């Protein structure tokens with residue numbers, strides 16, 4: 245049983261806005277947490293309740309409800325609502341959670357970062373790095389996911405994460421981070437999308453409107469990292485990961501019309517009916533089988549996605565990145 249909670253509060257003289265995921269093993273525990281938090285704020289106005297509660301106090305309450313609570317700081321790098329975010333986060337998890345930090349087993353990458361980016365901070369070495377998808381839009385469920393080969397029970401999953409055992413916590417399914425909507429810096433309204441070094445050269449100001457640019461995840465990682473790009477922590481406890489693109493987007497890019505169009509949706513549902521669930525089609529079904537459903541171009545698209553042969557215009561300031569598995573020239577042929 246899981247929920248995401250938005251905490252908006254002041255700490256050390258700055259306004260902080262942090263999302264955290266809370267996972268509990270049973271309804272009795274969830275009832276008790278609802279009772280405790282319901283005395284603090286309104287839980288019924290939003291699927292993701294907004295509380296004026298310090299993240300550390302939230303963790304403390306959760307631990308009082310169940311000491312085996314699975315508490316995960318959400319999408320830790322996004323600018324506006326994350327523990328390490330550039331706009332209203334902290335410079336370290338310690339600053340946010342203080343002496344309670346050891347009770348947190350995992351952190352969530354969010355769409356705009358991937359495990360290698362997170363590994364550039366040695367301070368994150370002791371956490372399992374997980375990926376989840378929220379439930380705002382059912383179509384997008386499992387666009388990111390965490391894979392387990394453990395006992396599929398609450399204690400089984402909790403201990404796999406706590407021990408970061410690669411036999412049981414086997415890895416994550418990731419968006420290409422460039423596709424996330426806060427990968428680069430920029431201003432959406434002004435049409436400015438910059439790499440971190442361009443932002444630094446302009447002292448963080450937008451060349452169009454002169455206001456501060458939204459600093460994206462790549463820049464924020466660069467700022468807090470203590471390892472160079474490409475550096476890997478030497479550890480046997482690192483699970484694997486793979487990049488996926490939602491199937492409707494692969495089809496969209498293969499046929500040249502939007503992912504919600506009738507044409508794409510028809511192909512999408514035909515593939516699911518013939519070949520099985522979306523994650524199987526993206527990960528394990530052979531391109532020949534996809535081609536055998538009358539979709540040779542989609543088959544090639546899936547092959548390219550698996551090989552990382554994709555072109556991405558990075559996302560920025562709330563604008564999703566744009567991903568293509570075929571170039572415009574190829575599509576017009």
Ligand SMILES: [Zn+2]
Nearest residue numbers: 248263318325
């Ligand atoms: Zn969130």
Ligand SMILES: [Zn+2]
Nearest residue numbers: 431434450453
């Ligand atoms: Zn601007």
